[in-house]
């Protein structure tokens with residue numbers, strides 16, 4: 291039998307690709323290898339599970355057996371890939387077994403970035419980037435009355451809002467002067483802050499966490515500006531770093547992520563990269579919509595029709611019911627200015643280029659309904 295297409299991972303990128311490819315090829319062998327349990331879940335549901343009354347177990351949509359049957363694939367679970375032998379077209383497993391591939395797709399995701407912190411509690415700071423992380427965090431919430439969230443980006447704000455719905459005293463700490471600082475201009479950031487504050491969330495902005503110390507009741511956070519905070523649990527959400535080590539060891543080019551061209555092919559022919567681990571055409575976009583576009587394009591390529599990846603403007607919904615928000619940031623490095631308009635129950639921020647053309651936006655509250663119409667006016671990110 292010919293070697294299968296091998297997908298490294300069973301996250302959203304891997305499973306979406308497998309589904310798209312199976313639509314085009316119903317019989318060629320397919321193997322997915324993952325170091326986790328392989329159950330299918332939608333990662334975005336982790337940060338609004340409390341509000342939706344979902345336990346970690348309820349977040350799993352399909353078991354690995356169901357996925358294997360649906361995809362007509364073999365799925366190897368709890369099986370870490372430790373190397374790629376590109377010359378022999380084989381992946382190497384932790385037990386030194388080797389598995390041959392016809393073509394290999396790396397969809398191994400990203401690691402949460404951990405800030406350096408002092409103190410005997412620093413090692414107990416949690417981060418959530420998969421269902422297992424979330425299960426551990428959720429188990430610790432049972433007796434928790436307060437949680438400190440480090441990082442007021444998209445993920446940190448979503449978790450803070452979700453915790454606040456359970457009447458957990460929640461603090462958000464970030465060095466920037468307003469939350470979502472890379473996605474919102476100042477006026478929008480202020481309105482967003484007010485919305486979250488109304489749920490009881492406390493902001494510690496313009497500072498960072500210097501140390502975490504254990505106390506009899508939980509933890510004491512020492513902030514760089516001298517303030518002190520206490521919390522029963524601490525969640526770090528300060529960003530992700532694409533997992534590039536495997537690719538790098540195999541001689542595949544990497545920059546911030548695994549470098550891939552618009553066919554999603556890496557520097558080694560026959561090896562592709564997608565999802566949170568990949569830097570495609572210079573862009574790292576760790577969101578669901580880019581993954582959908584990548585999966586459709588790569589599925590066609592793998593099925594024999596080389597297909598160049600295109601990205602339209604792709605707004606991201608921030609799951610903060612305390613201040614519903616949709617962002618569509620301008621392409622990195624774009625020159626322009628923000629123009630903000632406050633309206634009843636919301637705010638519309640448009641990012642305009644030098645010729646007055648719309649290049650990005652942020653919509654809060656009542657203005658979020660305009661998201662689709664505005665996105666249609668924005669030039670494609672990859673035409």
Ligand SMILES: Cc1cc2nc3c(=O)[nH]c(=O)nc-3n(C[C@H](O)[C@H](O)[C@H](O)COP(=O)(O)OP(=O)(O)OC[C@H]3O[C@@H](n4cnc5c(N)ncnc54)[C@H](O)[C@@H]3O)c2cc1C
Nearest residue numbers: 299300301302303325333334371398399565566576577578
């Ligand atoms: C809390 C949270 C909320 C989010 N909300 C949104 C949202 O609302 N909208 C949005 O657009 N995006 C959101 N995102 C981002 C989005 O969920 C991710 O971009 C997407 O899920 C990434 O999928 P992935 O398959 O690339 O990575 P992952 O889902 O991380 O999958 C990586 C896979 O690789 C496997 N793996 C890694 N290393 C190895 C190895 N050495 N050997 C074997 N297997 C390995 C892992 O086990 C896993 O199966 C959110 C992210 C988080 C964390």
